[in-house]
Amino acid sequence: MLKTLFPNGLKKAFTLSYDDGCYDDIRLLDLMSRYKIKGTFNISSGITRPEGQEPCGPWERMCPSELENYAREGVEVAVHGVRHRDFTKISEPELIYEIMSDKQAIESTFKTVVRGAAYPYGSFNDLSVKTLAKCGIKYCRTVWSDYSLELPADWLRLRPTAHHNDPKLPELLEKFLNEQPENPRMLYIWGHTPEFRRDGNWDLIEDILKKVSGREDIWFAENIEICEYDLAARSLEYSADGKRVYNPTAKRVWLELPDKKALEVSPGETKEISL
Ligand SMILES: [Zn+2]
Numbered sequence: 040m041l042k043t044l045f046p047n048g049l050k051k052a053f054t055l056s057y058d059d060g061c062y063d064d065i066r067l068l069d070l071m072s073r074y075k076i077k078g079t080f081n082i083s084s085g086i087t088r089p090e091g092q093e094p095c096g097p098w099e100r101m102c103p104s105e106l107e108n109y110a111r112e113g114v115e116v117a118v119h120g121v122r123h124r125d126f127t128k129i130s131e132p133e134l135i136y137e138i139m140s141d142k143q144a145i146e147s148t149f150k151t152v153v154r155g156a157a158y159p160y161g162s163f164n165d166l167s168v169k170t171l172a173k174c175g176i177k178y179c180r181t182v183w184s185d186y187s188l189e190l191p192a193d194w195l196r197l198r199p200t201a202h203h204n205d206p207k208l209p210e211l212l213e214k215f216l217n218e219q220p221e222n223p224r225m226l227y228i229w230g231h232t233p234e235f236r237r238d239g240n241w242d243l244i245e246d247i248l249k250k251v252s253g254r255e256d257i258w259f260a261e262n263i264e265i266c267e268y269d270l271a272a273r274s275l276e277y278s279a280d281g282k283r284v285y286n287p288t289a290k291r292v293w294l295e296l297p298d299k300k301a302l303e304v305s306p307g308e309t310k311e312i313s314l
Contacts, residue, residue: 041284041294041302041312043223043272045258045265048293048301050220052258052265053251054078056180056199056229058119058157060087060101062094063232065108070245074252077113079262081157081180082106084144085121098233106148115261116145117155118176125160126167134167138174155263157229158182168195178266180229188215188224194266199229203244212247216254225265226251268292275304285309 045052055071055078057064064080071078088094088102101108109116120126121141126134142153154177158167161182171179178194185191185198186207201208208228215226228247235241251257260268271290277283286292286304294302296312304310 040277040281041296042221043269044293044295044301045223046268046291046293047258048295048303049256049258050223051215051254051256052223052225052260053215054225054227054260054262054265056081056157056227056262058229058231059083059098059123059233060106060119061232062088062099062101062105063236064101065105066235066241067232067244068108068111068114070248071113072111074245074248075113075259076248076252077115077259077261077264079115079117079155079157080109081117081119081155082109082141082145083119083121083123083159084141084148086123097237098231110149113259113261115155115263116149116151116153117157117262118142118145118153119157120159123159125162126158127162127164131166131170134170135174138171138176142174142176154178155261155266156180163196171195177270178262180262182229186211188220188226190223190225190265190269194270197227197266200225200227201229203228203230203247204234204238204240208247212250216250227262282312283309284312 058081060082086100088100090102118141120137145153156176156179178197180197183198184201191197271288272292274288276285286308289306292304296302
């Protein structure tokens with residue numbers, strides 16, 4: 040088996056994940072557009088601010104007409120439970136409703152097929168993991184930082200690298216930017232945008248985005264793009280002698296040859312591996 044590379048032979052991926060569908064997301068979306076950063080917003084579509092009501096509270100959601108702010112290049116909108124109920128404290132039918140009703144509302148607003156999610160309160164158990172998979176969800180993020188730049192072993196129990204306020208984040212960011220990794224690395228930052236307002240630290244996230252922006256060694260991607268790319272790379276099949284690789288997926292996948300050159304395998308293609 041060859042090592043996986045990210046698209047175009049890169050070894051680093053950067054992504055953001057912000058929860059709750061808050062009004063302050065608009066400011067982060069504008070920063071992401073300015074610095075060409077991609078990411079994911081997890082929304083509870085059953086909890087919105089009434090149309091016409093000014094955002095005045097500390098944790099204001101978007102009103103329905105503001106949801107169009109998410110409809111931009113490089114932004115994924117994902118499930119966060121239609122009423123933001125704790126997935127571990129509700130019955131199976133209620134859980135299915137929380138997931139599917141949110142998925143359906145997002146899909147009808149954004150004309151898409153939703154495959155991503157984040158756990159409300161970060162809470163999950165075996166039943167919620169199984170139910171998400173049955174509902175067509177490919178990854179679901181928890182709130183427990185793993186302080187790691189490795190790709191997750193289990194995308195339905197995805198642990199972020201760190202929250203934006205985490206004191207360990209600056210060191211992880213420097214490591215991510217400066218190291219020449221052997222294996223693919225992902226820096227995954229999560230949070231809620233009202234926290235920037237509460238803490239008066241919008242400059243913190245802008246500084247991070249400025250630092251990573253424009254780096255040619257980083258793949259900027261939505262959560263689902265990294266997840267589905269990794270799942271595709273794990274689906275490659277090798278010949279018995281390891282001299283040939285077959286790509287059964289619909290994604291183009293890049294691998295690292297022993298001489299460190301990149302090998303690109305197109306969907307449906309079988310490629311010789313020159314050792
Ligand atoms: Zn939440």
